[in-house]
Amino acid sequence: MNKIIQYAAKIVEGEAASILLSDKEKRELYFKASLGKKSxxxxxxxIKVGQGIAGWVAEKGKSLIIDDVTRDNRWNKDFDDAVKYNTKSIICVPLILEKEIVGVMEVINKKNKRRFDKNDEEILNSFANQVVIALWNANIIKDLNNYFINIIEILIQAMENESLAPKGHFVRMARLATQIGSKLGVTGKDYENLYYASLLHDIGKIKVKKKVDINFKAENNLHLVQDEVSIHPIVSANMLKQINLFKDIIPIVRHHHEHYDGTGCPNGLRGEKIPLGSRIIAVVEDYTKIFYNKKVEDSSKNEQALNKLFSLAGTKYDPKVITALKEIIDMKGVNI
Structure with missing residues (x-):
């Protein structure tokens, strides 16, 4: 939005510009983007809806062009005094999304002692439409994210209901996986994918446990697919394929039972060819199993888990993932 007001101010030759969005519950406007000396x-x-020039436009949904604000009784001088700014002229247009006023866009003080005119209003309305499109797209993304999160919560609940793990296990596991990921430089979208893959990597066990529709077509290079451990990553991946939002986590889920030396399943991938997220989940998954082993004393759980993992470093596990886990444990411990 900063780019939009930057271009808008430049084209209509304004000294400053702002986009203010509406908080419907509080009935006030807040600055979303601004340009100028006091930005x-x-x-x-x-700014309260209905107060000042911007507030009037937000309430009425009508554009305003004011050549001299001191001659307009809607102008709120207190705002200028507060920020020590001298507003002389203003053009302000409403932002309307699906017949609802969601904010305003304003440009202040026409340069070179000229006046804002109807042509400027048309130009500013065009830019306002771009703002509305951006807001609409943002709302869609927000709705999709909420939908995405709701689906994940439902799937986690389904796994916990099937006693695949204690309540909260998958969330705790995802947190540890992303801690390790951060240690190894995982950021941005890859970080999110690691988190969601950690939550859902065992979703296929629901079908495997119930023996429901777990047949899958023969695939090239399937390796040692012969039991529940080797089948469920494929079933999990196939289940997640049905939802486009999960497409980026499918490789991580599918390969979380590959071994670093190439003896794992389902494809016998080796070393760095295994997605990093899969290698992290493999370590975290087996590490957490120690914590559910009632025969292991609490005081020695971390030590026994790390000893077990390090004994298989380079064969089953990626050594650098285990090292990252150890660094986290040494720093602050882990509560699974």
Whole structure:
């Protein structure tokens, strides 16, 4: 949005510009983007809908062009005094999304002592439409993210209901996996994918446990697919394929039972050819099993788990993943 007001101010030759969005519950406007000498200072202020020029436009849904604000009784001088700014002229247009006023866009002080005109209003309305499109897209993304999270919560609940793990296990496991990921430089979208894959990597066990529709077509290079351990990653991946939002985590889920030396399943991938997320989940999954072994004393759980993992470093596990886990344990411990 900063780019939009930057171009808008440049084209209509304004000294400053702002986009204010509406908080419907509080009935006030807040600064979403701003340009000009006081752009940072004004962001802490809110404007009541109906008050001032911006508030009037937000309430009425009509554009305003004012050549001299001191002659307009809607102008709120207190705001200028607060930020030590001298507003002379203003053009302000509403932001309307699906017939609802969601904010305003304003440009202040036409340069070279000229006046804002109807042509400027048309231009600013065009930019306002771009803002509305951006807001609409943001709402879609927000809705999709909420939908995504709701699906994950439902699937986790289903796994816990099937007693695949104690309540909260998959969330705790995902947190540890992402801690290790951070140690290994995983960021951004890859970090999110690791988190979600850690939550859902065992979803296929629901079908395997119930022996429901677990047949899958023969695939090239399937390796040692012969029992529940080797089948469920494929079933998990196939289940997640049905939801496009999960497409980026499918490789991580599918390969979380590959071994670092190439003896794992389902494809016998080796070393760095195994997705890093899969290698992390493999370590975290087996590490957590120690914590559910009631025969192991609490005081020695970390030591026994790490000894077991290090004994298989380079064969079953990626050594650097185990090292990252050990560093986390040494720093602050782990509560699974």
């Amino acid at each position: 940072q200072e004004i962001r802490k202020y809110k």
